[in-house]
Amino acid sequence: LLVPVRIGLLYIEIAVLESLFKEVERINVSLSPMRRTVTSYKKDYSSESCPYDFKCLFLSMPRVQLFRHIDARCETIIEQGLFAEVVSLVSDHNLVLESQAGRSVGYRQALEYLKDVWGFPRQEGGKGYLLQIPRENLHKSFLEFLATYQAKTRRLAHSQLVWYKKEPGFRWLNMAPQGQRLPMAMVADAVVQWFTDGTPLPTEWDGEELKELSPDEQLTLKEYSGKHSKPVVFSDKAKVDSVIQQIEACLHRTLHVQS
Secondary structure, eight states, rough: OOOSSHEEEEEEEEHHHHHHHHHHHHHHHHHHGGGGGGHHHHHOOTTTOOOOOOOOOEOOOHHHHHHHHHHHHHHHHTTTHHHHHHHHHHHOOOOOEEEEEEETHHHHHHHHHHHHHHHHSSOOSSOOOOOOOHHHHHHHHHHHHHHHHHHHHHHHHHHHHHHTTOOTTEEEEETTSSSSOOHHHHHHHHHHHHHHOOOOOOOOGGOGGGOOHHHHHHHHHHHHHHHOOOGGGGGHHHHHHHHHHHHHHHHHHHHHOOO
């Protein structure tokens, strides 16, 4: 803070700061209910006096199917331009690994891959990026990145499942009751009707059984997570080449702008 030279202004400045601090505290107090869980709210009230009618849903699906969906989604995100987005954020908005956004799943793995394999962003006094790297090495390092990205995303999903399993205020819904994902538009319409006029949700959507894994599911999940799923989109080397070319193009543009 800059301290004014005149003592009269100093008192005014302190008064303004105290007012701002009090306002921030009031905002924190007003926002604190939003940071609470449904269970903590209900503990404050009896069933008759609780002023809120909570209707909370947790959408999931059988675990292996969920993890396969996550792995496929990771491939889609990469194919749709994850690296172009990360390079742009680094170049234009100073995204770094140490930031909160940089530590998020997806961004973190992409940042580490770009740094370790491509030397981007260039460190002061270090070698430039876009070094001559053998194509087969780029293929191998990309697939290693993909496996890490998928594993970290599955681990995040697992931690969310564990958290919501402990939160009794949520009703679990199975989004793939017959092995096929339900259309989200249909689910949304059914939930709106359930919320507004009490129309029951289909019984086959009940997801309570998803909270616990059977021994067979545990074995299947262990085998799946241990060997990683095989890439679907990026089992095609041409698709891997396409992503590598996207990265090269992004880094070339960045070099051109910097020069």
